[in-house]
Amino acid sequence: MKLEGIELRRIAMPLVAPFRTSFGTQTTKDALLLRAVTADGEGWGECVSAAEPLYSSEYTDASADVLRRFFVPAVREVGGAKEVGPALARFHGHRMAKAALEMAVLDAELRARGMPLSRELGAVRDRVPCGVSVGIMDSIGELLDVVGGYLDAGYVRIKLKIEPGWDVEPVRAVRERFGDEVLLQVDANAAYSLGDARRLARLDAFDLLLIEQPLPEEDILGHADLAGLVETPICLDEAITSAKAAADAIRLGACRIVNIKAGRVGGYLEARRIHDVCQAHDVPVWCGGMVETGLGRAANVALAALPWFTLPGDTSGSDRFYSTDITEPFVLADGHLPVPSGPGLGVAPIPETLEAVTTSTEWIGLR
Numbered sequence: 001m002k003l004e005g006i007e008l009r010r011i012a013m014p015l016v017a018p019f020r021t022s023f024g025t026q027t028t029k030d031a032l033l034l035r036a037v038t039a040d041g042e043g044w045g046e047c048v049s050a051a052e053p054l055y056s057s058e059y060t061d062a063s064a065d066v067l068r069r070f071f072v073p074a075v076r077e078v079g080g081a082k083e084v085g086p087a088l089a090r091f092h093g094h095r096m097a098k099a100a101l102e103m104a105v106l107d108a109e110l111r112a113r114g115m116p117l118s119r120e121l122g123a124v125r126d127r128v129p130c131g132v133s134v135g136i137m138d139s140i141g142e143l144l145d146v147v148g149g150y151l152d153a154g155y156v157r158i159k160l161k162i163e164p165g166w167d168v169e170p171v172r173a174v175r176e177r178f179g180d181e182v183l184l185q186v187d188a189n190a191a192y193s194l195g196d197a198r199r200l201a202r203l204d205a206f207d208l209l210l211i212e213q214p215l216p217e218e219d220i221l222g223h224a225d226l227a228g229l230v231e232t233p234i235c236l237d238e239a240i241t242s243a244k245a246a247a248d249a250i251r252l253g254a255c256r257i258v259n260i261k262a263g264r265v266g267g268y269l270e271a272r273r274i275h276d277v278c279q280a281h282d283v284p285v286w287c288g289g290m291v292e293t294g295l296g297r298a299a300n301v302a303l304a305a306l307p308w309f310t311l312p313g314d315t316s317g318s319d320r321f322y323s324t325d326i327t328e329p330f331v332l333a334d335g336h337l338p339v340p341s342g343p344g345l346g347v348a349p350i351p352e353t354l355e356a357v358t359t360s361t362e363w364i365g366l367r
């Protein structure tokens with residue numbers, strides 16, 4: 001495989017409803033897509049960084065900048081996706097940008113080989129059970145309506161975003177309305193401190209699957225301490241930036257469950273290594289989401305089909321966020337999404353739809 005160049009494409013897509021988390025409210029998706037062009041065809045990557053550095057230190061303008069200045073020139077000679085990570089290893093951070101570049105090269109390579117991403121990664125399922133992430137609402141009544149709608153749509157697991165002041169009461173209300181059978185978990189996006197341990201322990205009464213990332217990204221030992229103060233399993237998201245970080249967090253007792261997001265860890269190949277590390281330690285994993293378009297969603301569904309993804313992921317249908325996706329939409333059937341079976345991602349942007357949401361394009365030639 002020889003890369004001829006990479007196209008960077010910025011798109012803007014309205015969300016069907018504002019998505020509020022402990023760090024902010026998102027109303028549009030400002031995404032960066034990569035198109036890898038090779039002599040044997042092309043491949044697509046999606047960068048999951050957001051417009052502002054609120055979830056993590058990365059943000060879209062910075063991702064585009066580091067790609068054009070450093071990462072794309074550095075992969076000029078790579079012969080395949082496995083070489084992308086090593087070629088970028090000397091550059092610190094910017095894992096979402098690295099992941100997007102690897103994804104584009106991987107898609108191009110697999111399409112040329114006629115190999116589906118799911119099979120390349122080691123998937124064992126042809127459909128995956130789906131959970132949905134529910135934002136912070138203005139009122140409990142509104143939350144119950146939204147959760148009821150998702151349960152009616154077939155979602156098999158509900159994740160509630162929480163923050164101080166929006167935690168015990170919404171969880172209690174959802175349990176009371178929808179019963180103890182609903183698989184339920186919460187995600188704090190680092191909004192708490194260890195001093196909140198007693199408050200978080202009040203969530204133990206509601207039989208949650210997990211509490212996701214209650215403390216700041218760097219606070220591994222804090223999570224280990226917290227694990228001794230609450231009964232609900234701690235799951236890490238932001239803190240798990242690599243397979244090494246996962247192994248360390250597990251050894252330190254900072255988490256009993258891991259959320260795997262390829263963008264956060266530098267790519268789908270590192271994501272698979274985290275899957276393997278967690279399986280070796282008997283730590284369940286599930287696939288996170290970053291409000292992806294159909295491109296990233298396709299890759300996430302392929303990843304979630306690996307054997308050790310034993311908990312439902314944030315792999316919701318396209319209509320959770322978008323009225324019109326840039327690919328054929330992912331549609332929930334009986335609470336599941338089908339794993340694409342075509343070569344590479346198995347999906348590609350619909351040209352007119354993509355054009356309609358594109359705000360800029362830039363070609364970085366390598367020959």
Ligand code: SMG
Binds near residue numbers: 055
């Ligand atoms: O794609 O379904 C999705 C979003 C899932 O809650 C979700 N993601 O911390 O897990 C998380 C958040 C990060 C993105 S919030 C804008």
Ligand code: MG
Binds near residue numbers: 288
């Ligand atoms: Mg999270």
